[in-house]
Amino acid sequence: MAVKENDxxxxxxxxxxxLANDGDNSWENRKLLWPELLKRYPSSFLGIQESNHFQxxxxxxxxxDHHFIxxxxxxxxxxxxxxxFYHKNWECVKNKHYFLTETPDVESKMPGSKWPRQCVIGLFxxxxxxxxIANTHFDFTESIQEKSAAFVxxxxxxxxxxxxxxxxxxxxxxxxxxxxxxxxxxxFAEVFDNHHSTTFHKFIGEATLDxxxxxxxxxxxxxxxxxxxxxxxxxxxxSDHYPVMAVFQ
Numbered sequence: 216m217a218v219k220e221n222d223x224x225x226x227x228x229x230x231x232x233x234l235a236n237d238g239d240n241s242w243e244n245r246k247l248l249w250p251e252l253l254k255r256y257p258s259s260f261l262g263i264q265e266s267n268h269f270q271x272x273x274x275x276x277x278x279x280d281h282h283f284i285x286x287x288x289x290x291x292x293x294x295x296x297x298x299x300f301y302h303k304n305w306e307c308v309k310n311k312h313y314f315l316t317e318t319p320d321v322e323s324k325m326p327g328s329k330w331p332r333q334c335v336i337g338l339f340x341x342x343x344x345x346x347x348i349a350n351t352h353f354d355f356t357e358s359i360q361e362k363s364a365a366f367v368x369x370x371x372x373x374x375x376x377x378x379x380x381x382x383x384x385x386x387x388x389x390x391x392x393x394x395x396x397x398x399x400x401x402x403f404a405e406v407f408d409n410h411h412s413t414t415f416h417k418f419i420g421e422a423t424l425d426x427x428x429x430x431x432x433x434x435x436x437x438x439x440x441x442x443x444x445x446x447x448x449x450x451x452x453x454s455d456h457y458p459v460m461a462v463f464q
Contacts, residue, residue: 248452252458284397319366346380445457
């Protein structure tokens, strides 16, 4: 997806937990596909979910033209970080890591949540342009997803209110549910806007009913292209999620 000089591209992708016992789809096999994926679909901003520390290190090596925020808890082997990689022609002027709970600065999880779910937010600037990017990963229960969406909205209130906002993430739910409704109520649209398809394919590459990876946006920006990247590489996929990409003007 070619990008003009004043436009910028955003990708969201769940890497798939690198310590999982995935056989032929283990990280050691899949990581060989990533350099070609990143070269084929260069992005100004990448929202990455479910990244183990060794996966984070691999991405840093293969995204040398990007900086990043969101690497958390490096002393815990099985930790999963939400990361935002941003091209070096942008400057991150403010960023913060949150847990999706009433105690967002303390490692914590909501009752009923399987994992300590997180959100990373950055304010980025390029010349006179500013954009807020948030990246998150929601739990599985709809009531918890709804509360998580409300937390993300609350956290965004700590950032400038006159900036466009883009939220990337694995929301573990389809648009149209309660979490999606919270975002809509607060002015967000989703880039596919009722034309949803498969984003979670379980390494099979077949159509499912799971469009759980979203790019939400609000403010004075316009979606000019979007794509669910269904490419395989020698019959294998980089993740059990498809990358989702949008270009904004």
